[in-house]
Amino acid sequence: MMHNQAQTLVARLISHRWLPRTDEMVAPLITNEEFRQNVLSRLESCGLRLLENPFSDHVAIGLAPQVTDQVMGQDTHYLSNNFNLPKDAVALLVILWALLIIPKRQRQYSAGVEEEPQMSFLPSPVLVTVRDVEKPIVRLSALINDFGRKLGGKSRININLKILKRHGFITMRGNDLMEGPILDLALDYDFLGSRIIDGTLGDLLRDPDQSIDDVNDDKYEEDDMVLEGENNVRIQEL
Template sequence: MEQDITSLTARLLAHRWLPRNDVQVRRALVDEAFRHELEQRLANVGLQLLDNPFAEHVAVGLKDDVLDSVFGGRDYQASTMGLTRDEIALLIVIWALIILPKRERQLGRRTREDDGQNDMFGQEKPIVHGEEVSGAVSEASLLADFGTQLGGKTKIRNFALGKLARLGFIERRGGYILEGPLLDVLLDYRVLADRIINGTLADVLAAVGRQLPTQSDLDDELLEEEFGGDAESHE
């Protein structure tokens, strides 16, 4: 166990993230003693294991109690991985367009090609990860919708998207933006989802013709999948 923990700790520090299906990562997720020792070693240097069961990767990040000592007294960008406010806004928009629909599919145990209508036992399936549930956003569409609001099309295309890709938040393939290894790990769904669905970003998306489902819509859809009828009939 000692060698495996040393190896996994070193790999996490070197690569910042690892896939959940990695042999040593899988052991850390199911072996309580192994995980405890891993977390202790990371804690000794002010780090913690970031694990989201809906994400395809795990990562390491700073513990809350060392944030001030690491970033205290430094400028705004030091604590945001060097991202400007426009780039952070772009990141949140991409997160909303990719992760919110992805999470809805995961909770409904559906893939992008499957609407779940013919699967009576869908809720008993394990959570699906990867491109089966995570969609893509067209770069051209994103630039057309948000280019003006987020610093200009040229700046987004040539600089901002490249920076988000280098940091591991997104991947760019053939004119499309896909989920990167850190998009669903570093951004906390529990904090962001309600703020986005019910907050100011919903107004921004509506202004450019995009609409996010409300939490009520999501709840109704899940009830309909479970009971086969509308939510009102089960109140």
């Protein structure tokens, strides 16, 4: 029975690409070590891995590192993103990630300090979420006003938002832009977060009106690779 459930969950993850952690078949990944290892083993046998972290409301699957080169081929373009996103869409993605995920993570870290220690019998602490916190929302009008000139204008932003929504990076409700199912799974927070917070992009996010001429040239050269969608973005191979 457990093997059938593991098989079904893997098939659903492959079919849907992501599932909410509240799903009745995802929940046993937290509480049942045998079931979890069964799922991970099945994914590994297909060259896949489970994408998860305690800050995301969803789980997803991605390519296992050991098969990525063979699957993606000789073209190294996939190193920056394997969604075939245009460069301005990658730049928009990074900005939205910074505006939606970094503040959320900071609130969750703060909330986690006040929480009781993780119960040791749970096999997958990575899947045990920090308690709910208010999640950031980005207003489309504010995004266009602050970053329109840097991101190709209103029309181009709207086109790229539709692309990001289709891939599951964001959700939209009227004028509000919110975190999508894979936004906190597909980009590497440990690698990208500090580069944004401490780099030129962080300066621009804090003060969108400032000119590039006002910021440190060395920092800009480094962050320009992020904005241009080079390897530094590190979108996970979904």
